[in-house]
Amino acid sequence: MNEQQRKEMSQIRQGNPADVKSDQDNLERLKKKNSDDFVKYFQTTYETPNLNKARKRGKQDVKYHEDFTIPEELQNIGKGKKYLIRTYGCQMNEHDTEVMAGILTDLGFESTSDANDADIILLNTCAIRENAENKVFGELGHLKPLKQNRPDLILGVCGCMSQEESVVNKILEKHQHVDLIFGTHNIHRLPQLIQEAIFGKEMVVEVWSKEGDVIENLPKARNGKTKAWVNIMYGCDKFCTYCIVPMTRGKERSRRPEDIIQEIRHLAAQGYKEVTLLGQNVNAYGKDLQDLEYGLGDLMDEIRKIDIPRVRFTTSHPRDFDDRLIEVLAKGGNLMPYIHLPVQSGSSEVLKRMNRKYTRESYLELVRKIKEAIPHAALTTDIIVGFPNETEEQFEETMTLYEEVGFEGAYTFIYSPREGTPAAKKEDNVPMDVKKKRLYRLNERVNKYSREALKKYQDKIVDVLVEGESKNNPDVLAGYTPESKLVNFEGPKSAIGQIVKVKITNTKSWTLDGEMIEEAVEVK
Structure with a gap:
């Protein structure tokens, strides 16, 4: 391929896919150029992830699209075929799976739980911890014989792991039976990507390091008719030193309030009993809506008036948990008295190294405000044990913080370095056996406080x-x-x-x- 061809391809690829009529049109145009290597480049190169680009992202305007549609020529591409999606990770991944399932259903595919019956298998992945990554690569190994026996099976990897350079490179090198790799920003492109994977002969890779837009009216195949996830924002701007999410999910991008409220009203009309508002940093909602002075507290104050029995939200960052939100939550009603508030460590020094932007003292002050306004609120948290160079004294600060707050539950983890994060570059002088002993001690305390919290429900x-x-x-x-x-x-x-x-x-x-x-x- 010559330099002019590469420039032309780059122009096609860097444009907003929503502005491109269809990839099939591009393929046909390229075929007329009678350039086999040009077509191959189109099918294999879209854009691989680049953590440096993601880390240096600008604050360009996010575009809002209200008009998601599946091209007419693709609407029956899955007729007579079945799909299977295996999901790893957080509620956001679960919700992404619902969207992909909705798109696949609209394409004519039917759901199956049996890999042997599936015509397309997607692994929706998590990048938070190494163990989750190992599970996905293990699953790819297990699926290889199935792919070899059924060459027409489409095997795809999507989600947060796909946004990591090292992961994509490993798949390209060691798992060439994978047909499709796409990221977190371009789920709405699934119809076109499947088309390329079905009709192309090469692996399809489409991962954007730039920001994703906000796409409304995406179809969803929700899991059940009782509880529903509702994304209110995407991405995170906090850049905690241990976390890869800002690079895999992009900057904070809030949906418009009217779109969220319309979706929740629709769910209430369908008979759903509970909605959970989702965001990587959910209580930063609205900070990027420059034309509005509107935050999570304001949104929940409006949702409080909708006839749906239960409303929750996750996950909060202590730095963005403001007085307005506390004021609204204290009104009760359909706003549930349950708050998940990740602290990660009880040591101000460790929190500083984590770039959490709050101290032990400010966290405890926030808890005091919450308990004063909502005395019956149940608080849970996330805690990382064994962050690089955590001392015994610093770990003890986490233990005493747990007592002081009186958490009713916690997700606890041994620190897992993620390639591409600042913490992964730090020397870690805490031996693994010490980390495990600390985790055991912490979990004993977590179990104790959970038992005590539940005892108050006896006979109630x-x-x-x-x-x-x-x-x-x-x-x-x-x-x-x-x-x-x-x-x-x-x-x-x-x-x-x-x-x-x-x-x-x-x-x-x-x-x-x-x-x-x-x-x-x-x-x-």
């Missing part, structure tokens, strides 16, 4: 949103209290999807047992 009557059968016993139903406590109880299947009253008869470390004292209203 609580409202439980019933999600379905217990994972361990199909004769037992399971659901959650407003404070997000899991309750198992016997009851009729008609209770699924309803909020029922349950008297707690037994408390455990992490769950409650009870008996239903009120018949459920049948779902209409």
Whole structure:
């Protein structure tokens, strides 16, 4: 390929795909040039991830698109075929899977849980920890024989891992049976990418290091009819030194309030009982809406007036948890008294090295404000053990902070270095056996405080949103209290999807047992 051809290809690729009529048109035009290597370049090179570009991103305007449509010529591309999506990671990944499933359904595909029946398999990946990455590469190894036996099977890797240079390079080098790699910013391009993967002979790679736009009206195949995820923003601007998310998810981009409210009203009309507002840093919502002075507190104050029983949000950053949000949450109603507030460490020095932009003291002051305004609120958190050069004294500060706050639960992790983050470059003088012992000690405290928090529910009557059968016993139903406590109880299947009253008869470390004292209203 000559230099002029490369420039022309670059112009095609760097443009907003929403402004391109279709990739098929481009392929046909390129074929007329009678250049085989040009077509091959189109099919294999779109844009691979570049962490330096992602890290140095500018504050260019985000474009909003209200008109997502599937091109007419692609609407039946999946007719008679089946898809399988395996999801790793956070609620945002789960929601992305719902969107991809919705798009695939609109393309004519049907869902299957059996890889042997699938015509397309997508692994929606997480980049937060090394263990999640290892699981995905292990799954790619397991799927290789299936791909060899069925060459027409489309195997794709998407999500946060796809935004990492090292991951894409490893796939290109060691997992050449993969047909399709795409990132977090271009899910709306799935119809065109599948078309390329089906009709092309080369691996299709489309990963943008630039920011993604906000695409409204994307189809969604939601998991169930009781609870729904609602993205209110994308990306993160915090750049914690251990975290790859700002590079994989991009800068903070808020949806317009009217679009969010319309979606939630639609969910309420469909009979959903609970919505969870999602964002990598959810309480930074609205800060990028330059034409509005509008934050998460303002949004939740409007959602509070919608006729839907339960509203939650995740995940919060302590630095952006402002007084307006506390004021609105204190109004109660359908705003649930449950707050997940990741602290990561109880040491101000470690927090500084993590670039968290708050101190132990400011975090405790925030907790004081929350408890003063919402005395019955249940607080949970995330904690990283063994951050580079964490001392025993600094770890003890985390232990005492846990007591002082009185968290009712926590997700705890041993620090996992992620390539491309500042922390990964630091010398780590904390031996692994020390990290594991600290994690064990922390988890003992977490379990203790969870047991104590659940004891206060003994013999009380609580409202439980019933999600379905217990994972361990199909004769037992399971659901959650407003404070997000899991309750198992016997009851009729008609209770699924309803909020029922349950008297707690037994408390455990992490769950409650009870008996239903009120018949459920049948779902209409």
